[in-house]
Amino acid sequence: MLRIVDKSLTLKMIIALASILIVAFAVLCLSILNKQNGFLSRMSGVVTKNIADTNNQAKQQFGKLEGDVRLALAQMSDQAAANLSAATVKSLKQEETNIRQAMEKMLSANAKSVAALLASIAPEAIMSKQNDDLIEFSRAASKTEEIVFAVFFDDKGKLLPGHANVVDDLVISYLKKGKGEEDTEKMLDAARQDPGVLLHEEKIEYYGLAIGKVVVCIDKATVGKEIEALAARFQSLQQENETSVKNVLAAESEGVIGQINGDLAQVSADSLKAGEETGRILAKSMGEVNTGTATVVIVIGIACCLVILILVVILLKFMVLTPINKVIDGLRDAAEGEGDLTKRLNAKRPDEIGVLAGWFDSFVERLNNIIVEINGNAETVSSSALEVLSASEQMQGEASDLSGKAEGVAAASEEMNASMASVAAASEEASTNISIVAGTATEMRQAMEKVAGRCDEAKTISNQATAQVKKAADKMALLGSAADQISKVTEVITEIADQTNLLALNATIEAARAGDAGKGFAVVAGEIKNLAQQTAQATQEIKQQIDGIQRSTHDTITEVEAITGVIDAVDEIMTRINESMVEQAARASEVALNVEQASAGIAEVNENVAQTSLVSGTIAQDISEVSSISQSMFKASDNMRSNSEALSGMANQLRNMISVFKVSQTGRKDEGKPPEAGAPVADLMTWTDKLSLGIDKIDDQHKELVGLVNQLHRAMKRQVGAREAEAVLAKLAEYTVYHFDFEEKLFEKYGYPQTEPHKKAHRDLIAAVTDFQKDLQAGKAGLSMKLMDFLNQWLREHIMKTDRAYVAHLRGRDM
Structure with a gap:
């Protein structure tokens, strides 16, 4: 059924007209129903509004009450905890820094x-x-x-x-x-x-x-x-008192908030029940009215639609479809040979169909010129996309660095602002609740006394560790002394073995002089000589082992002395911490005794803190804007990079798409127009330190190759003639052969083991460039972004991977 409708304009127009009629009568029906439902809708709106207003007012009142109570309790808990830990944080942080540096x-x-x-x-x-x-x-x-x-x-x-x-x-x-x-x-x-x-x-x-x-x-x-570990112990001392205060206030606040939530839930349930009951009554009444009205409108609408539809079909066939079928025959002839934009309809008719055919011919002519222009500029679009991609990657890196630094400064500013706010809150609380400050100071002094006691314990433990380490050092010294004594004994044994060997030699000589009578003595002398040699050899091995023991002993003694120094430093640090805690406890006592005098100066402190907080807030806001701008720049550069990649892909797809069209070059208004030769062209490939191998001669040759690739890229962008393009490509090929020959001679001279795979990569590139030279000379190809992308990627990959493999083998050689 869908295929039949799709192939018939008559059925399409009939269906369209029928749909219009149906929609028109549906609108009429809806308007009638709308009038009848007006009174019910207004009544429903008034009732619903009253119920909603009542429910909203109740929610607002209970929500405000809950928020006020929760806020007051939270402020009380935070201020009490802040007053307790503010005095200890500064000294503990300073001591932690000193310990880390030491x-x-x-x-x-x-x-x-x-x-x-x-x-x-x-x-x-x-x-x-x-x-x-x-x-x-x-x-x-x-x-x-x-x-x-x-x-x-x-x-x-x-x-x-x-x-x-x-x-x-x-x-x-x-x-x-x-x-x-x-x-x-x-x-x-x-x-x-x-x-x-x-x-x-x-x-x-x-x-x-x-x-x-x-x-x-x-x-x-x-x-x-x-x-x-030290920071964790300091933090635990600070959190012990904070936890107790917060737990008490949290328990009280939860009871109040729970009662508020229960009342609010009851009111909401009652309002919802009333609204649902009203909605059911209104829905039932409106449904009965709509049913009766819709029945009458539908019967009348169907009869009118049938009469109008029959009249429209008769007029449509004789006045529209017959002329259109004649134009279709002409369009079918022009459409033969898919993609041929050189054909035209050439319909000579004075009516609308003739005007349609004439405008279609004009459209095909314009489309032909557009495709020719697109085909000529697709390479430029692809090249520009690669240049923008390179620039966006560089800008993205710089934006990332700027964002990181700005975020660091913003975090510091926000931390300072938060600290100023905490100080301001603590000062305000102290001015109104002086008794709480006195109690907090007393608790702080007690906590500091605990810290001082634990520091004494840590000092005692470090002293014990120092004593144990000294004992170990003494034992290692005794071990070294014993090894020295054993070494002296081995020297004596070596001398005895040498003397024994000499005596055995003399005995052998005397036995030789005695002839047959001395053979038995000669055998004994030989055994003594062998025994002396074995003794000397064993003594030498023992001496080597003792030397190793002595070296290890000396190393161990040195390490033990270093450990002793560390423990002494820790002991000294713990002593300073203990002194600081005692001093802070004394100061806390003074605060508790002189709290009345401090109240008079708190007002001035509040004013100074407020000004400092305002300035730090302004700084944080400015740095936040800088960070936001750098992030926006990073996102913009990332979007630019993505868009450049997409643009390059679209250019390639566009070239593939327009390649199926047969176009005519005649009639182009800009044909033969020379390009702007003086316009600057960005380099396709930029030399960076990442491409450097650290071998000056080879790096200079690589720079020359990069320059030739950029020169070829500029020739492509400026659309130079075939002769100039051939000259640039020939120069690139000639210098490439020279560079490859230079590298291969170095490989043979210094015996590089990966010479053959490297030569194969050279031959493959030379073959590819030579084939393109032949196609360019024969007119079968021109400079394209596909070639430039191939040369760029090949040269970059060859330098970064293949050439970098021989750096370790050739570096330091005489070039």
Whole structure:
């Protein structure tokens, strides 16, 4: 049925006219029903409005009451908690900062000490190329909790063999995200990008000559954990008193608010019930009236529609459809050969159908010219989209930096504004409730006394730890002394073995002189000689083990001394905290005693705080506007980037779409018009530090290639002639061959292992450029954005990935 209607204009017009008639009679019916429903609607509106007004007034009154009570209770709770903790926050924050700085300095000193120790014992191993010793040094250093790893480099900056503690979580994460072939290279690369660790380098010298360096990585997590533990203990002391005040006020407020909500729910239920009852009565009355009226209107409407429809069909067939069918035959002939815009209807009729055909021919002519123009400018649109994309990415990065800085300043301003508001509220509360301030000061003094007591306990524990560490240091010193004594014993044993070996040699000589009579003595002398050699060998092994024990003992003693220094620093800090708490407690007592005198100065404080709060609020608002603008700029640049990508895709789709049309080049008004040669053209590819390989000669050649690609891009944008385009492309191809030949000679000279895959990539690009040169010379192709995009992407990917692979192999070579 739908297919029949779709193919017949007659049926379409009949259906349209019938629909119009039906709609007209429906409107008439609705107007009649509307008049009848007018009185009922007004009555329903009045009743509904009265019920709604009553319900709204009740909700407003109860809502206002609930809000006032909740606000008053919340303000009381917040002010009490703020008064309790305001005096302690400042001193605790300052002490936390002092502790953090002291421990970070200690951690840096420890890193320097370890690096200096490794630098002092590594020269012999580096000069003798004892890589096992270097690995052992690295392993021994990594056993310390805060040391992540230690690596050695030679005088040329080459990484020497080292040890990676692959069971350590931090090392495992470095091995996953770090770059490099060896585990130590991956660890070092990831550590340099990690702000949570400290890297210290120490030069390794051998008799005054620099032979390399050692890099020690120390984790800052230990310091952070200790600081977080102290901050948590401080925070718990502050929150204990705040929680008790808030709990009492919250319990009281919930009872009042619950009663208010119950009353409000009862009123709302009664109003809703009355409204529903009224709606049912009105709906029943309106339905009865509408049913009777609709029946009469429908019967009359159907009869009128049938009569009008028959008359319209007769007139439509003879006055409209017959001329249109004749024009359709002409349009069918013009439409043969899909996409051919060179055909015209050429209908010579004076009526509306002839005018329609004439305007259709004009439309096809104009469409032909538009498609020709689009085909000529599609490449320019695609190129401009890529240029805008590059600019938007740069602007997006700058906007992101600006937004980050503005957000930091805005957060600080808002924090200052909030602090000023808290101070103002506390001062206002103090001026009206002086007795509450006195009680709060007393509680604060008691809390500070508790903190002082806990600081004494912490000091006692640190003293005990210092004593234990000193005992451990004494034991390690005794162990080192015992190792020295054992070393002396081994030296004596070595001398005895040498003397025994000498005696055995003399006995062998005497046995040889005695002839057959001395053979038995010669056998005994040989056994003694073997025993002496075994003794000397065993003594040497024992000496090596003792040397290792001595080195480990000295290292341990150094670390124990460092730990002792840390504990002493903590003890000193806890002493200062204790003194600060005592001083703050004394001040709190003075506040409680002199609170009446402070009341007179609070008014002046309120005024100053209000002015400061106003200024900080203005600053926060201005910074917020800056942040908003930078975010808007970031979003705009992101939208511009997305739109540029979409525009480039649309340009490609447009070229594909218009390629199916057959058009005529004659009749173009702008044909032969030269482009604006002096107009500036942005570069397609910009040289940045990311493209630099660090090899000057190769970087200079890459810059020349980038310049030639941009020159070819400008030639395309300005639509230069074929001869000039061929010259630019030939220059690019010639210099590309020269650059590839230069690289391949370096590969052969220095034995680059990935030479063949690199040469294949060179051959593929040369072949692609050569094929395009041939097509350009034969007139089969012209400069297009597809070619420019290919050259841009190929050159960028080749430099960033393929060429960067040989940097490590060629860097430092004589070019």
